[in-house]
Every structure is written in structure tokens, then in C-alpha cells.
């Protein structure tokens with residue numbers, strides 16, 4: 169017995185990390201304790217060990233697990249991503265804690281963008297809910313499931329404001345508006361990090377992509393960003409700042425250049441702004457392979473130069489390349505990179521590990537091996553009710569001629585379309601550790617809702633696309649899209665025959681998930697021609713036609729919106745998508761979503777966004793004039809505007825009342841409206857507050873969102889909604905790049921979308 173004890177004591181001693189004697193393994197999670205601890209640890213580290221901390225590595229074919237284990241043992245890696253089971257994560261952490269000299273824990277990260285095991289709707293859809301409680305649910309559940317898988321960090325939220333529906337990554341963000349995106353990002357950070365990222369069921373967030381990735385020219389992924397400093401500060405930067413103010417511990421650096429300087433080599437962005445002005449204390453991480461790309465950007469001559477530029481510009485950790493490990497040792501030896509630069513970057517990595525609580529317990533998100541789930545994909549690990557509730561709140565009703573919707577759970581329903589029964593597509597891009605076989609398709613959702621009450625017929629009707637190039641693109645890395653071997657005409661004929669037998673046609677059309685993703689930019693944002701032909705053929709049957717849109721970006725759907733009797737935007741709605749869509753189709757849930765991006769009529773209108781400037785020659789459709797700012801071959805406005813979405817009930821909004829006609833310097837006014845549900849059904853809607861600075865030293869947008877509130881009203885019920893407006897909402901960046909609120913008249917516009925508003929004005933003194 170004694171012998172056993174002394175052996176285990178020896179083993180325990182060997183397992184003791186070099187820092188454990190500092191505070192008996194218990195380190196208070198305060199900045200002071202952290203700084204002292206990290207300074208002490210840094211002194212014990214060799215140059216190579218420090219450089220090792222700066223490497224973030226992804227497990228994959230290039231880096232098999234065995235090779236990674238060896239690197240961990242040699243302290244050549246600081247963190248791991250793309251490993252998502254407790255079993256695998258524990259094996260790596262064991263390696264660090266048992267075999268490396270200093271026993272510095274690793275942290276584990278993953279792209280938990282809209283769920284981990286349970287997939288919630290894509291972020292663009294989450295934004296369409298305009299519901300911060302729903303976002304908090306997404307954040308809490310995602311963090312819980314990620315932490316339960318052993319993860320410590322997520323590469324989210326993605327808060328890249330975008331006015332570019334051609335860009336495939338619009339699906340990952342919260343749309344075109346700065347205020348809405350800031351609120352969504354803030355709430356995700358708060359709910360994912362919880363009280364502390366060190367908590368058992370919290371993860372640290374890493375806001376991305378810093379900065380302005382959403383403004384890539386032409387919507388082409390990885391392309392150039394060039395914009396005025398005013399626009400950058402006013403419209404694109406605030407959401408990152410909001411996420412950092414909420415405490416996000418990480419920042420992922422974007423792949424694009426900004427005004428000629430790649431973000432990865434941008435010391436103004438990563439040092440002057442982020443560290444000096446914003447006082448960010450967490451970690452900056454390059455995006456995948458971005459340091460190498462500095463050579464292609466033409467700002468570094470060779471790999472050594474790229475590494476020098478990146479570290480000196482403030483990129484702490486390199487993602488998925490060996491450049492830091494390979495070149496930093498010599499750069500330091502030659503004096504090209506200072507030890508202070510290395511210490512600074514290493515300190516940030518150690519700081520976040522400390523904040524994650526890893527120095528107290530490297531296994532805090534893992535627990536003992538016996539507690540591992542037997543089946544990581546067990547049904548019991550999912551949060552289906554939460555996913556269904558959030559998904560139905562994200563659905564937007566765009567059109568409902570003659571109250572086609574809600575449908576009756578009776579008669580015969582023809583369900584048509586290539587996306588109607590696709591478990592893969594409904595999950596959308598970045599579906600983390602979600603498993604397609606666990607997602608509910610629209611077909612399954614309708615079956616669940618109508619069981620025994622209605623007859624359901626089905627025909628595919630068309631392939632997602634008949635274009636071989638697009639099919640191959642979608643199937644490049646996985647068998648994502650099944651191509652039906654029948655001819656387009658055979659598919660159409662079957663669909664038309666099916667439709668003719670039914671009382672109503674529900675067609676599920678749009679994009680495959682791979683069409684709205686990273687590296688999935690489109691030059692044409694219509695529904696693919698194969699599906700357009702299907703919609704027209706179904707329309708020709710004369711049956712009531714409900715189009716259920718599934719897509720990850722605003723689409724140009726002028727023709728389809730004319731053909732459809734009802735149009736439901738469902739985005740990619742996640743694990744419980746099919747049930748949520750059925751809830752809305754049959755009126756078990758009254759739709760309340762609102763568009764977070766304008767839907768253009770055509771690609772030619774892009775960029776089209778609601779908060780544009782007025783120009784010197786604004787176009788007035790009531791009094792058309794040739795020499796005004798417009799297209800002669802198309803309408804000026806979008807097909808569906810920002811903030812728009814219908815309900816099965818109807819609402820009215822009263823005129824705006826203001827608490828005062830003037831706002832004193834640094835004071836406040838409040839603006840109120842009374843919203844009444846004038847229809848026969850209970851329903852929710854989103855009250856939106858917009859402001860306009862009528863005359864200023866620079867031209868200001870025709871309106872800007874400065875507040876919103878989602879309210880639930882019973883049939884016949886009224887509610888007064890009051891928005892406080894303070895000086896922060898009036899501020900803008902002037903020509904000298906000062907953030908100011910200038911005296912003068914401001915319009916207040918409140919409505920249920922960005923076009924139809926009740927207006928008032930006040931004077932800022």
C-alpha cells in the first residue's frame with residue numbers, strides 16, 4: 169500500500185506543471201493575478217517554447233493526430249482546432265500535461281457559428297428574428313454543447329457588416345445594418361462567455377473577421393476592401409467594438425486588405441486601433457494561412473518577411489501554417505524581430521488560457537474519461553425545442569396573397585422541389601458538429617404536422633441546378649448534392665402531374681447550402697434556372713402556389729415573387745428547420761421575422777442598402793425626372809426592403825410622440841408609438857426606430873436604425889413602445905475623423921419596416 173502511494177505520488181509529481189507551485193494550482197481569475205502569473209511563467213520559457221505557444225494547428229490530412237501529439241510533446245503548438253470529441257481532446261491535453269516540459273495546457277477551438285451538435289438557423293436568419301432573447305438561447309445552448317465536447321473557444325460571432333449579397337459569407341453574418349449586427353454580436357458574446365469563459369459551460373468567443381471583410385469588392389470572396397475612413401468607422405467597425413466591449417477574448421484577423429494594407433499586416437488596425445484606442449487585452453489570431461498570403465498580397469518578399477511583418481503588426485497567433493514556428497527563431501536571433509514582440513504575443517496567448525481557467529484545471533471542459541458520452545451524436549445531447557423555437561422566429565413572410573397561408577391541415581398538399589427533403593441543405597454553412605441525419609426536412613416537418621389529417625404528395629421537380637459546372641462545384645469535397653438522372657422535362661412533368669392532384673402546392677426552392685458559404689460567391693443571385701422553370705410550370709397549373717425559400721443570401725426573385733401566392737423566406741433553418749417551417753405554414757406559429765438585408769431586384773442594383781445617402785439628385789418615383797440618381801431600366805428601390813416582413817395578423821402604428829421637442833447637449837429624448845394588433849390572430853412584430861440628421865457638416869444617411877423592440881400582441885391588443893434616444897445615437901465621424909454630434913434638426917422615424925414609418929423631429933441644441 170505504501171509502495172503504491174509513493175508511486176502515485178511520484179507520478180503526481182511528474183504531472184505537476186512547472187507553474188503549479190505558484191499558487192497551489194488555484195489562480196484567482198483577476199487581471200492582476202493573471203498578469204503576475206503570466207510574467208512569472210514567461211520567465212521560465214525558452215524562445216522555442218514561446219514560439220510554440222503562437223501556433224494554432226488544425227487536425228486534418230496535413231497534420232495527422234500522431235504528428236500533432238509529437239509536436240505537443242515538444243511544446244511546438246499552443247492550441248488546436250477542428251477536434252471535437254472529449255476523447256480526442258483529452259488525449260492531446262494529456263500529451264501536453266504529461267510529457268511537455270512546462271505542461272502549459274492547450275486550448276481547443278472550433279467554428280461554433282450557429283450551434284454545435286444542435287444546429288440553429290444560420291446567423292443571417294438569426295438576425296431576421298430581431299430577437300435578442302432568441303440569440304441568447306442560441307449562445308447559451310451552443311456554448312453548453314461546445315463546452316460539453318471539451319472546447320474552450322469558438323470562431324464566432326462573425327459580425328462583418330455587408331451590403332453584398334453576391335458574397336457567400338453573408339450567410340454567416342447578421343446582414344447590412346451596423347446597429348442590428350452590433351446587438352446580435354454583443355448578445356452572442358455575452359451568452360457564450362457567460363459570467364466567465366472559465367465556467368464549465370462557457371466558451372470564449374473570437375469575433376471575426378477584423379475588419380470589414382463584408383465589403384469585399386464585387387462580393388468576390390477574399391477580394392480587396394477599399395473605403396473611406398469615415399465609412400469604416402461609422403458603419404463597419406462598431407460591431408467588432410460591441411463584441412469586444414461585451415468581453416470577447418479573441419479577435420480573428422480578416423483575410424482582406426483595407427485601403428491597400430492587408431489586415432494581417434495592418435499595425436494601425438491591430439495595434440493603434442485595437443490595442444491603444446480600444447484597449448483590447450485578449451488574443452489576435454490570423455485567419456487560415458493568412459500569414460503566407462502576405463506574399464501574394466505583395467507586402468512581404470518571402471516567408472521570413474511575411475512572418476516578421478505579421479508579428480510586428482500585432483498578429484499573436486498563426487492559424488494553420490508552420491510559418492511562425494519555422495521562421496521566428498532565426499528572425500529573433502538575427503535581431504529582425506525583438507524578444508519583446510515574441511513576449512508580447514506569447515503573453516496574449518497565455519492570458520487567454522488563464523482567462524479560460526486552464527491553469528486551474530486543464531480538464532475543466534473534459535471531466536474524467538468515464539463521463540464521456542458513449543455516443544457523441546446521441547439524441548439526448550440535442551436541444552430540439554430551443555432550435556425549433558428560434559427557427560420559427562427567424563422565418564420571414566414576404567407575401568401572402570388572399571391569405572393563402574396559413575394552410576389547412578386537410579385535403580391534398582403537393583410538396584415539390586429539390587430542397588424539400590434535403591437534410592444536408594437545411595443545416596446551412598458552418599454547421600459545426602451537426603449531423604445531417606438528425607435534421608428535420610420540410611417534408612418530415614409537414615408529415616409531423618399533418619399526420620393522418622392531410623394527404624401529402626411529393627415530386628422533386630428539378631435538380632438544384634442543371635449546370636454541370638455548378639453541380640461539380642457543390643460536390644467538390646463531399647457528395648453534397650444528389651443529381652437526379654432524369655431529364656429536366658421528366659422531372660417537371662412528374663411535378664406538374666403531382667401538383668394537379670393537389671389542393672395546394674408547396675415548392676421548396678432556392679440554394680443548396682454550398683451556394684452560400686466561404687468561397688461561394690455568385691455573380692448571379694437568382695434562383696437557378698432549373699428551379700425557375702419548375703416554379704413557372706407549377707404556376708401554370710393554376711393551383712395556389714406557396715414558395716418556401718431556402719437560401720443563405722438575399723435573392724433576386726422578381727419573377728418568382730409575382731408567380732407565388734405566398735412567399736416564405738426560411739433561410740437555412742437548422743436541425744429543427746422542417747418542424748419550424750411547418751409550424752408557420754399551418755399557422756401554429758404566426759410569422760414575425762423581418763429582413764436583415766434588402767432584397768435587390770437584380771444584381772445590377774448592388775450595392776443596395778436602406779441607409780444610403782440622399783445624393784444631390786435623389787430620385788422621386790412620384791415625380792420622375794431624367795437627371796436624378798436612378799436606373800432607367802429598373803426601379804430604384806429593392807424588391808423587399810430592410811426590416812420588412814408580414815404577419816398573419818395586421819398591425820397599425822400611431823404617430824410618434826416625443827418627450828420633448830428639443831434635446832439638450834448630452835441629454836436625452838424619448839420617442840413613443842402605440843402599436844395595435846388590428847387583426848384576428850395573436851402575433852409578434854418588431855418596432856424599429858430610425859434617425860436622420862437633417863443637416864450636418866457631412867452628408868448623413870436618409871435613415872439609420874438606432875433601436876428596435878420585438879413585441880407580442882394579442883388580437884385587438886395595443887402596446888406603447890418607447891425608445892430613449894441619447895447623444896450616442898446622434899454621433900458620426902466628421903471630415904476630420906472626429907466623432908461628433910452636431911446641433912440641428914433630427915428626424916425620428918418609427919415603423920414595422922424601414923419604409924413605412926411615422927415621423928417626428930426634434931432639435932439637438
Ligand code: BGC
Pocket residue numbers: 279323376455456686
Ligand atoms: C475562415 C474562418 C474560419 C477558419 C477556421 C477560415 O477559412 O475564413 O472564418 O474560422 O477558416 O475554420
